[in-house]
Amino acid sequence: MNPHRDDILLVEDNPKDVLLIQRALRKANISNSLQIVNDGDAAVLYLSGEEPYSDRTLYPLPVLILLDLKLPRRSGSEVLRWLRQQPLLKRIPVVVLTSSKEYADINLVYDMGVNAYIVKPVAFNDLVEIVKTLNLHWIVFNEKPQVETA
């Protein structure tokens, strides 16, 4: 594993949102590798290093997870619950990036230990601003925890 890679894992099922987020990252001049999975089960497979994500050089553990809540199969909150129970992975910062501003959603994931909750903006410019901020906060300035990769 390349210790200098700061990969971001995006868990997002909507291809249009994926496209817009990729574009916003480029627009914000963020060059980190973006790993993308399209549902909750895939996110769990990726993070636990199981097929088809068993190669950690291709699929390294991310320094940040951007997690949509409304996902096929396993929902974002279920992924989060699973993650926080993994002794080796539970410290990875998770930012929920979703469309809901309902307190039911917000409170639930905070109770599960999410690190931030961001509502996807409608205006593209706002999205650009958000990814810039995310990058500065979580990738540049934030001291990352140790995550065991054994």
Add this chain to the structure above:
Amino acid sequence: MPQPTQALKVLVIDDNPGDRALVIRQLRRELTQLQAQEIRDATELSNAIAIDNFDLVITDYQLLWSNGIEVLRAIKQRYPSCPVIMFTNTGSEEIAVEAMKSGLDDYVLKQPNRYTRLATTVRVVLERLEIQRRATLLEVRLQGLLNQLKLGVFRATATGDLLECNRAFLELLSVNSLAQAQAMQPFNLQENYTQLLNLPSPQQQEIEVELRRADGRLMWTLLTTTLRKIEGESVIDGLIEDITVRKQAEIEKSQLNEILEQRVRERTRELEETNRQLAVANQDLEEFAYTISHDLREPLRAISGFSSILLRNQDAQSQANQDYLRRIIDSTQQADRLIEDLLAYSRLSRTDIPVQPINLSILISEILRQLQPELQQRQAQVQIAQPLAEVMGNRTILIQVITNLLTNAIKFVSPGVTPQIRVWSEQRENRIRLWVEDNGIGIAQQYQQQIFQVFNRLHSNEVYPGTGIGLAIVRKGVERLGGNAGVESQPQQGSRFWIELLKAVD
């Protein structure tokens, strides 16, 4: 009968004048006030009996014209309670027995050593008479009382045979005699006796019995029975009282209660059903809101996002196309605000709202800090009459409500007019009214209720952009906090919006 002060009138019947004198002398030794009338023959006796002016008779047995038994019978026939004493030396035991059978009150032998007993005997006889008289009087009074009572009184044996009763008892059962009452068997007295036997002293119980009277009418009675020993025999002393009226009232009341309870049960069932339906409806609403929140924005983001990207690749595009793209992006943002406001509005119905004391002064300064950019842009002047009161409210909702009122006040001004806003609170009984006054365009009377409804807009989006939900959120929000909202306004003269909430108690 003689009163103590009156003289005792005594007939002294004897042939022998000496004996009469003896009798009278003996009586005077005991009785100070004495009027003795001496009877010497049959004529005098019948006259005396006819006149009826005597209290006591003392007669010899052996008379020339009759004998003591005949005299006794003649007296007792006319005056059964008048005491008669025989004073004789010729009587035998047979005669004495015979005389006693005929009602003689006492018998004194006319022997020298017995004379002195005569006066004593008279006194004893008189005393006995007085006792009897009192007993009779008492019994008459008791009987009268029993007959006047509305309570039926009876006495029965342990086996349930009626021994006696008063008139009210017969009247209550609508019968004429004790025998008829006995034949009716109105109460199960044998069982009653068994129950009484098992009770601790005083062995008494009260039971309510419904019985059918001899005239066919049904009657509720309160039967009180007491177990007593009379001369070694156990008897039941009973009272019955007609409680039909009270009992019917009780029955009606309990029927009424039953009907009421039935209604309460039905109402509860209806309410439970309604609650269940409401829960289902709320669940639906919740799911609907979830869907809107998560899904309805996705196409908007895509439209807005890709339009923005197109707009940036503007080299090849005409001015007109760029304009269209901007309009598309504006529309998506307008739609997103609408979704946001609708969700906020529906959230007010969906969630339980915890209420706590809120300091409006502190809350308003937070809100103004947040609104600072907008206020500056509009050069708005906001004047707060400090201190504002404390109300019972919910922070999140009140922030939303007051923000909406303030942004409205900034927004709805005529072009070129600097918004001037005044905020103050006043106490109205146990409520607090918060006023937000502006110098805006005002609202005509006929629209003043309408503006608090969802989507009711008075102006085109070009002139005053908005979703038309802001004031609906204001009213719904304060209503959910147990308060109300309203407006006083005239066109071109500004508006005063108010919200009223419960005053916070310390």
